[in-house]
Amino acid sequence: MSVNEESIQSTSHRRTWRDVDLRAVAPFAALALLLIVGAIVNPNFIGLNNLANVATRCAFIAIIAVGATFVISAGDLDLSVGSMVAFVASLMILFMNSGVIADPTLMLTAAVVFAVAAGAACGLANGLITTVGRIEPFIATLGTMGIYRGLTTWLSQGGAITLREPEIQELYRPAYFGSILGVPVPIAIILAVTAVAAFILYRTRYGRHVVAVGSNSDVARYSGIAVNRVRTIAFVIQGLCVAVAVLLYVPRLGSTSATTGILWELQAITAVVVGGTALKGGAGRVWGTICGAFILELVGNIMLLSNFISEYLIGAMQGAIIIIAMLVQRSLVRKS
Amino acid sequence: MRKGLLGIAAVAMMALTGVAHAEEKKVTIGVSIPAADHGWTAGVVFHAERVAKQLMEKHPGLNVIVKTSPDPASQANAVQDLETQGIDALVILPTDPDPLVNAIKEVKGKGTFVALVDRAPSVNDNSVRDLYVAGNNPALGQVAGEYIKATTPEAKVVVIRGLPIPIDQQRQDGFDQGIAGSKVEILDRQYGNWNRDDAFKVMQDYLTKYPQIDVVWCQDDDMAVGVLQAIEQAKRTDIQYVVAGAGSKEMIKKVMDGDKMIPVDVLYPPAMVGTALEMTAANFYGQVPVRGTYTIDATLVTKDNAKDFYFPDSPF
Numbered sequence: 001m002s003v004n005e006e007s008i009q010s011t012s013h014r015r016t017w018r019d020v021d022l023r024a025v026a027p028f029a030a031l032a033l034l035l036i037v038g039a040i041v042n043p044n045f046i047g048l049n050n051l052a053n054v055a056t057r058c059a060f061i062a063i064i065a066v067g068a069t070f071v072i073s074a075g076d077l078d079l080s081v082g083s084m085v086a087f088v089a090s091l092m093i094l095f096m097n098s099g100v101i102a103d104p105t106l107m108l109t110a111a112v113v114f115a116v117a118a119g120a121a122c123g124l125a126n127g128l129i130t131t132v133g134r135i136e137p138f139i140a141t142l143g144t145m146g147i148y149r150g151l152t153t154w155l156s157q158g159g160a161i162t163l164r165e166p167e168i169q170e171l172y173r174p175a176y177f178g179s180i181l182g183v184p185v186p187i188a189i190i191l192a193v194t195a196v197a198a199f200i201l202y203r204t205r206y207g208r209h210v211v212a213v214g215s216n217s218d219v220a221r222y223s224g225i226a227v228n229r230v231r232t233i234a235f236v237i238q239g240l241c242v243a244v245a246v247l248l249y250v251p252r253l254g255s256t257s258a259t260t261g262i263l264w265e266l267q268a269i270t271a272v273v274v275g276g277t278a279l280k281g282g283a284g285r286v287w288g289t290i291c292g293a294f295i296l297e298l299v300g301n302i303m304l305l306s307n308f309i310s311e312y313l314i315g316a317m318q319g320a321i322i323i324i325a326m327l328v329q330r331s332l333v334r335k336s
Numbered sequence: 337m338r339k340g341l342l343g344i345a346a347v348a349m350m351a352l353t354g355v356a357h358a359e360e361k362k363v364t365i366g367v368s369i370p371a372a373d374h375g376w377t378a379g380v381v382f383h384a385e386r387v388a389k390q391l392m393e394k395h396p397g398l399n400v401i402v403k404t405s406p407d408p409a410s411q412a413n414a415v416q417d418l419e420t421q422g423i424d425a426l427v428i429l430p431t432d433p434d435p436l437v438n439a440i441k442e443v444k445g446k447g448t449f450v451a452l453v454d455r456a457p458s459v460n461d462n463s464v465r466d467l468y469v470a471g472n473n474p475a476l477g478q479v480a481g482e483y484i485k486a487t488t489p490e491a492k493v494v495v496i497r498g499l500p501i502p503i504d505q506q507r508q509d510g511f512d513q514g515i516a517g518s519k520v521e522i523l524d525r526q527y528g529n530w531n532r533d534d535a536f537k538v539m540q541d542y543l544t545k546y547p548q549i550d551v552v553w554c555q556d557d558d559m560a561v562g563v564l565q566a567i568e569q570a571k572r573t574d575i576q577y578v579v580a581g582a583g584s585k586e587m588i589k590k591v592m593d594g595d596k597m598i599p600v601d602v603l604y605p606p607a608m609v610g611t612a613l614e615m616t617a618a619n620f621y622g623q624v625p626v627r628g629t630y631t632i633d634a635t636l637v638t639k640d641n642a643k644d645f646y647f648p649d650s651p652f
Contacts, residue, residue: 042545050544057537158372158381159651160558162586177569252536253565257558259374259531304526304541311526312500 067241075281123239214281360397379606379652481514536562
């Protein structure tokens with residue numbers, strides 16, 4: 001509800017600096033703080049190479065988290081995304097290994113289409129189980145999390161599934177390691193995905209419906225919104241985002257295993273929340289989400305580059321930094 | 337599913353051969369192992385089934401039942417199920433040894449021959465098992481350390497650890513012993529969780545942090561995959577080689593092909609479950625003494641002997 005009020009305010013007044021929504025800015029303030037800390041810890045940290053590395057490797061979580069922003073804004077939760085990455089990536093590699101199409105370029109194109117379709121189908125399954133089956137999203141996606149993970153383990157017989165065709169590998173490698181005009185491809189894709197997602201969430205009718213359903217689904221229903229359809233589509237968007245993440249993941253190591261993507265769902269949800277989206281639904285901040293994903297990855301990076309933190313304490317420090325980052329955000333919001 | 341079919345086929349085959357050679361000594365061996373949830377355990381399942389098939393072909397009176405379980409609780413149930421089927425011997429690689437001690441003792445108390453593989457409980461004597469086939473974690477570290485000491489005596493080494501559990505600590509201690517008294521310098525040790533993606537990240541950060549790295553010791557073949565990718569991406573030429581361990585087909589193949597980045601691999605073979613199975617069968621059919629502890633060396637796999645450890649059909 002608070003979001004609705006906010007949005008009414010920001011449209012009725014003329015925008016001045018006073019009206020800038022501090023909750024949207026807060027994640028970026030936390031990010032700036034982390035960058036300063038990092039620079040003090042190790043001068044190499046602030047180097048363009050290192051920051052590009054970190055931004056590139058946060059691509060998977062960032063893109064998945066963009067999808068999660070939709071699901072969470074609509075008041076749902078998807079726990080299956082980590083397993084879904086492993087499952088869709090395994091299917092994609094097996095498809096490319098099957099050799100049904102001889103020409104490598106055509107094969108790769110078909111595999112990309114196949115992966116996107118598989119991701120959308122997995123998301124649709126989650127959506128339908130939640131809405132048509134009327135099962136709490138937590139339980140429904142906990143179930144599919146086990147299913148996708150189990151199927152991956154079965155497909156790989158517990159081992160690894162590796163891309164065999166060297167030609168396809170060579171052709172596909174630049175999708176993760178290449179760059180466009182000096183910007184690494186994964187970073188370009190994060191920005192593109194986020195721009196599209198921001199447009200859908202802030203500028204389309206569907207986006208407003210998502211927020212309305214997340215704020216109060218009963219009110220949304222009485223206002224004539226097809227609540228179940230909105231929620232299902234949010235899950236499909238999540239599936240598509242997972243598929244895009246897979247398209248970047250596969251060229252990196254060229255293989256998947258039963259442990260691929262373990263606990264990524266928690267990282268994605270954390271990124272969404274650190275980015276300023278409320279876990280109870282009704283507000284979505286897509287740009288905040290990718291900022292959150294970047295913050296999570298930076299914390300690990302700073303720990304590793306520092307010389308004075310014992311390897312045994314890294315987990316504790318990471319937890320503490322996330323809490324501090326959230327406190328900084330809260331204090332900014334209170335001042336407004 | 338595939339495993340299920342295999343099992344049915346094996347049982348059917350057993351039934352047939354069993355009739356044909358009714359005069360052969362009848363022995364049933366139950367094998368309880370962890371479910372294939374990562375590379376190494378997948379190898380354990382593969383080798384358990386491979387050796388079981390071999391043994392049953394060799395001894396027509398022998399029946400081997402292989403059961404996999406994802407956690408200690410279900411493994412305790414599996415052991416009970418095996419017991420009610422009437423087994424003469426149990427070969428067990430426990431998911432977690434201590435919670436399973438009682439289930440194992442129960443079986444042993446009925447006079448069943450028990451072979452324990454790899455993971456030992458805190459009290460590991462002949463009240464628990466007859467035969468203990470062990471991998472050698474300290475040696476895995478020590479062999480790697482000694483190789484680095486001999487090949488590059490003044491190397492600057494970065495270490496990627498597994499998870500903070502005792503096995504990992506034993507490997508680290510072994511490594512320190514291996515390089516003791518040399519000028520090999522350890523720049524850093526961080527956890528990579530025995531996971532490819534995490535190892536990739538840790539290696540990327542090492543490359544940022546240190547301008548000069550000579551050798552990477554990552555003690556695990558899965559993690560080596562991520563390490564090699566990170567080095568390739570950074571286009572760094574200062575790293576001379578990477579020492580991993582376990583003996584996955586991917587890394588053994590690299591050693592066999594003479595890959596400069598992976599000159600050797602240190603063995604911690606999932607096939608050790610096969611060793612235990614063979615020795616257990618020998619106890620019944622060969623009438624040779626096998627009771628005791630058998631520790632498998634952490635063999636250094638080089639280009640010359642790599643083909644002995646290469647299993648192209650294994651998932652690991």
